[in-house]
Amino acid sequence: QPFNEVMVKIQEGKELTKEEIVLLLKSDSQSEKEALYQAADKMREEIIGDTVEIRGAIEFSNYCKKECNYCGIRKGCTTPSRYRMTEDEIMESVYQLHQWGIKTVILQSGEDDYYTTDMLIQIITRIKRETKMGVTLSIGEKSYDEYQFLREAGTNNFLLKIETTNRQIFEFIHPDDNYDTRIQCSEWLRELGYANGSGNMIGLPGQTEEDIAEDILFFKKMRIHMIGIGPFIPAKGTPFETYETGSIEMTLKAVAVTRLVCKNVYIPATTALASIDPDGQTKALKCGANTIMLISTPEKYRKNYQIYSHKNMIDLASAFKSIAEANRSIPKYLKVTPQEVV
Ligand code: SAM
Numbered sequence: 001q002p003f004n005e006v007m008v009k010i011q012e013g014k015e016l017t018k019e020e021i022v023l024l025l026k027s028d029s030q031s032e033k034e035a036l037y038q039a040a041d042k043m044r045e046e047i048i049g050d051t052v053e054i055r056g057a058i059e060f061s062n063y064c065k066k067e068c069n070y071c072g073i074r075k076g077c078t079t080p081s082r083y084r085m086t087e088d089e090i091m092e093s094v095y096q097l098h099q100w101g102i103k104t105v106i107l108q109s110g111e112d113d114y115y116t117t118d119m120l121i122q123i124i125t126r127i128k129r130e131t132k133m134g135v136t137l138s139i140g141e142k143s144y145d146e147y148q149f150l151r152e153a154g155t156n157n158f159l160l161k162i163e164t165t166n167r168q169i170f171e172f173i174h175p176d177d178n179y180d181t182r183i184q185c186s187e188w189l190r191e192l193g194y195a196n197g198s199g200n201m202i203g204l205p206g207q208t209e210e211d212i213a214e215d216i217l218f219f220k221k222m223r224i225h226m227i228g229i230g231p232f233i234p235a236k237g238t239p240f241e242t243y244e245t246g247s248i249e250m251t252l253k254a255v256a257v258t259r260l261v262c263k264n265v266y267i268p269a270t271t272a273l274a275s276i277d278p279d280g281q282t283k284a285l286k287c288g289a290n291t292i293m294l295i296s297t298p299e300k301y302r303k304n305y306q307i308y309s310h311k312n313m314i315d316l317a318s319a320f321k322s323i324a325e326a327n328r329s330i331p332k333y334l335k336v337t338p339q340e341v342v
């Protein structure tokens with residue numbers, strides 16, 4: 001089926017089949033890629049508008065009990081020196097984001113049982129009480145009860161990526177995770193009323209366009225609200241350190257097709273993309289992405305949260321730069337202007 005027929009189907013608001021999604025992901029002429037990016041950009045503009053939502057991420061612990069083969073803070077990695085932020089340190093970072101007017105904070109960590117559910121509830125309760133910010137958690141797999149307690153404490157969103165819907169690849173990259181458990185967790189999160197976040201990595205060993213198409217259909221079927229799509233980047237000291245970096249172009253195509261298929265969702269211009277291409281964020285914002293995650297981890301800890309090598313630092317200045325370059329606007333609620341941070 002020729003590319004143009006699929007583009008017409010999109011214009012007519014029709015649902016795409018897996019084969020049609022694959023065809024879009026395989027487009028390789030410059031004119032096809034541009035048409036794809038433009039269609040996604042137009043849909044983002046019509047559904048979401050021109051404002052780029054800015055969220056702050058605090059990577060509060062790099063301890064992890066798991067051994068995901070791709071990850072630079074996996075348990076067996078000896079390079080990062082391990083840190084855990086105290087409740088007060090986390091709150092300091094939260095206050096900074098709040099002062100800037102940012103409305104959502106993402107608390108991310110390895111799977112670290114040091115933080116009990118009670119400790120997390122205490123932190124979430126403080127954030128809600130003292131700042132009224134939206135809270136996103138990205139702390140991995142938990143039991144139904146734990147997800148429920150964290151939700152009842154006021155957590156709004158949960159980000160748990162499927163990474164890939166190809167079962168064989170999932171098992172190959174996750175020596176201590178189970179594919180069905182991961183899906184179960186995602187279903188629980190939806191049932192519990194979280195705004196449900198997922199996502200995948202592009203360029204995993206053995207991954208094909210067909211696999212990426214399945215990922216996108218999975219996001220749609222699971223009614224995923226926030227979809228993080230980033231290239232796989234090899235991390236030193238991991239079993240995958242010599243593997244090839246995922247393609248920037250395939251990542252951008254996946255972002256564009258995800259926008260076209262999933263429509264009204266949050267798609268971040270990911271840090272991973274910014275780490276392998278200085279213009280990566282601007283490019284993603286121009287082909288369907290609509291949010292940026294600031295890295296708001298205190299300076300002294302940041303270098304030890306290298307989930308992949310050469311991880312870029314997305315601060316407020318670089319977010320403003322990408323937004324300006326993509327001809328988009330910063331949110332009206334921000335209490336800081338680009339002039340103040342440059
Ligand atoms: N431990 C939690 C989890 O796994 O959901 C949250 C932290 S984990 C570091 C967050 C995300 O980092 C993962 O979902 C994965 O997509 C991404 N990540 C880890 N290693 C990566 C790599 N080498 N390249 C690209 N993304 C990576």
Ligand code: SF4
Nearest residue numbers: 064066068071074110
């Ligand atoms: Fe731990 Fe998450 Fe990294 Fe896996 S991806 S090793 S769970 S921090």
